[in-house]
Amino acid sequence: MNYPGWELSFAGGGLLIAMIAIVHVYVSHFAIGGGLFLVLTEMKGHRENSAAILDYVKKHTKFFLLLTMVFGAMTGVGIWFTISLLNPGATSTLIHNFVFAWAIEWVFFLGEIVSLLVYYYTFGRMEKNKHLLVGWIYFIFAWLSLFAINGIICFMLTPGAWLETGNFWDGFFNPSFWPALFYRTFLALMLAGLYGFVTSTRIKDHELRESMVRYCALWLLAPFFFFLASANWYINVLPEHVREVIFVRSPEMVRYIKTFALVSPVIFFGGLVMAIGLPARVKKPLAYLLLLIGLVYMGSFEFIREGGRKPFVIYGHTYSNNVSPLKVEQIRETGILSSAKWVKNKVITDENRLEAGRELFNLTCLPCHSVGGPINDIVPLTAMFKERALEFKIKRLDKSPYMPPFAGTEQEGKALAAYIFQELQGNK
Numbered sequence: 001m002n003y004p005g006w007e008l009s010f011a012g013g014g015l016l017i018a019m020i021a022i023v024h025v026y027v028s029h030f031a032i033g034g035g036l037f038l039v040l041t042e043m044k045g046h047r048e049n050s051a052a053i054l055d056y057v058k059k060h061t062k063f064f065l066l067l068t069m070v071f072g073a074m075t076g077v078g079i080w081f082t083i084s085l086l087n088p089g090a091t092s093t094l095i096h097n098f099v100f101a102w103a104i105e106w107v108f109f110l111g112e113i114v115s116l117l118v119y120y121y122t123f124g125r126m127e128k129n130k131h132l133l134v135g136w137i138y139f140i141f142a143w144l145s146l147f148a149i150n151g152i153i154c155f156m157l158t159p160g161a162w163l164e165t166g167n168f169w170d171g172f173f174n175p176s177f178w179p180a181l182f183y184r185t186f187l188a189l190m191l192a193g194l195y196g197f198v199t200s201t202r203i204k205d206h207e208l209r210e211s212m213v214r215y216c217a218l219w220l221l222a223p224f225f226f227f228l229a230s231a232n233w234y235i236n237v238l239p240e241h242v243r244e245v246i247f248v249r250s251p252e253m254v255r256y257i258k259t260f261a262l263v264s265p266v267i268f269f270g271g272l273v274m275a276i277g278l279p280a281r282v283k284k285p286l287a288y289l290l291l292l293i294g295l296v297y298m299g300s301f302e303f304i305r306e307g308g309r310k311p312f313v314i315y316g317h318t319y320s321n322n323v324s325p326l327k328v329e330q331i332r333e334t335g336i337l338s339s340a341k342w343v344k345n346k347v348i349t350d351e352n353r354l355e356a357g358r359e360l361f362n363l364t365c366l367p368c369h370s371v372g373g374p375i376n377d378i379v380p381l382t383a384m385f386k387e388r389a390l391e392f393k394i395k396r397l398d399k400s401p402y403m404p405p406f407a408g409t410e411q412e413g414k415a416l417a418a419y420i421f422q423e424l425q426g427n428k
């Protein structure tokens with residue numbers, strides 16, 4: 001309650017962060033797997049003494065460099081801007097606990113930038129082994145930055161012993177750290193194959209194109225079952241109550257779980273189809289289609305992982321609407337409006353009731369619900385409720401396991417219900 005709320009309405013409920021974060025993770029995982037792809041494919045070129053393969057690697061490096069360093073880096077910074085505006089309280093908790101993890105991540109990223117630039121600009125001009133070494137350095141830095149970020153992302157879902165100890169290492173090497181690291185590493189390798197399709201299907205020479213597309217298919221297919229096994233391990237380390245929210249009790253999760261389950265075989269068979277001898281005019285669009293399907297795949301997983309935290313943004317520590325579970329009782333006595341530092345209406349009167357209701361909505365509901373937007377739209381969800389039923393529902397909000405308790409007073413609950421019923425539902 002220490003920060004102003006950002007009234008996004010249509011883009012509420014996480015749409016904005018989802019849009020930025022999903023494209024970012026899609027590119028940043030490629031930045032890892034694709035790094036290994038570069039060195040190993042360069043080694044293949046030397047081994048087979050093929051100037052054509054080396055030429056392909058160089059072209060692929062340019063594509064890789066522009067995509068990961070420009071688009072990847074910009075969206076990465078975009079995530080910071082977005083989360084610090086959407087959820088300043090949780091962002092502050094992350095910074096205070098993991099400042100050195102972030103700092104070292106910046107060092108790794110700087111290492112990535114420098115080594116990748118050197119790798120690209122010295123291609124064919126540096127002695128073979130030295131050039132490969134630069135490529136390996138790039139890959140190691142890229143993977144290490146996954147290592148650092150993975151600890152922090154997993155912390156938000158499974159903070160584990162940190163909740164009691166507050167210890168950095170407990171938070172960093174939390175219960176889902178290892179399975180998630182394997183999961184993301186295998187995924188990164190698969191993405192190297194998926195992105196590789198885009199560049200390899202453009203090779204002019206028929207024979208080389210076929211063999212490189214098959215080579216990319218191997219990158220996609222070989223890690224696939226390890227990837228699924230690590231996904232299974234990941235699910236199994238989640239605490240029982242998190243698993244229950246994801247798989248049993250959360251209606252909005254169903255579509256993401258279904259998408260993930262459906263797309264898994266599609267990606268696999270897509271890889272097989274790419275490996276057989278189809279003409280280039282079929283393979284080229286198919287490469288883009290598979291890339292798009294991969295984005296949906298990754299997006300649905302990220303939605304499941306993020307959704308699994310509900311009603312928290314840091315599990316057990318901060319609710320999605322920035323309230324700490326320890327403070328709920330206290331706020332309930334004094335009221336949300338008088339505890340919040342950035343509201344206009346501190347006291348509810350007959351005149352400002354709806355305006356205050358809107359402020360309450362923005363503070364406590366908008367982090368998860370949009371108004372008329374594609375994610376968790378509050379309008380249809382409350383369409384069946386009369387004003388009194390809404391008042392009752394708000395009092396018992398946490399009976400739905402994916403929602404935090406409403407921390408306001410009786411009078412605030414009524415103002416919120418009135419705002420939803422009269423303004424959002426249009427019952428004047």
Ligand code: HEC
Binds near residue numbers: 310312368397404
């Ligand atoms: C932590 C995220 C979160 C917050 C905060 C939140 N909700 Fe929800 N709410 C959800 C989810 C998820 C659903 C289920 C959506 C679905 O059925 O597809 C939901 C569903 C609902 C429903 C439908 C009935 C039900 O129980 O499923 C109502 C009514 C509702 N929310 C009201 C509110 C109000 C009012 C607030 C603010 C005081 C609020 N919510 C805050 C996540 C949240």
